[in-house]
Amino acid sequence: MARLFARARATSRDEALVRSLYEEHGGALLAYAVRLTGDRAAAEDVVQETLVRAWRHADKLMSGEGSVRAWLFTVAKNLIVDKVRAKAARPTEVAESPTAVPVAKDHAQRVVDSMSVLAAIEGLSEDHRKVLVEIYFRDRSVAEAAQELGIAPGTVKSRSHYALQALRTAMSGRRAALEGTA
Known part of the structure; x- marks a missing residue:
């Protein structure tokens, strides 16, 4: 039972940490991600994933080692780079247009x-x-x-x-x- 209360307190503390991180760094993080992606929706996804990772690694952030802001911006940049690399690894998709010549699906x-x-x-x-x-x-x-x-x-x-x-x-x-x- 004591473990359950300890875990609940830790979860509550971690959620409070994420809220405070968002309040303090969310705007700058979003502006940075928008600047790198050129797409606000994609930037919002990056900010959300960055905060999820901060929540998962709350113990590292609370240890006091290094700058929290630098850690958040590094995570955001790495997420964006990973998405760009993943997109580059896939062949480009070609949208069908109404004027496109129909191609037989199966011959x-x-x-x-x-x-x-x-x-x-x-x-x-x-x-x-x-x-x-x-x-x-x-x-x-x-x-x-x-x-x-x-x-x-x-x-x-x-x-x-x-x-x-x-x-x-x-x-x-x-x-x-x-x-x-x-």
């Missing part, structure tokens, strides 16, 4: 889709695959694809029709398998 689905299409194309017959490559990948007209492949334009149209139909069937089967419905 994983596009990669999966591309891989699925390539696998489905690989499953086509060679004749069908060649027609699709000429028309869709090399961006050739039916006549140009026919000339390149050495076949009639009607054959190119027919093969592309059946190739796309087979591709749709293969893709719907892959989608159903991925979704677990097949």
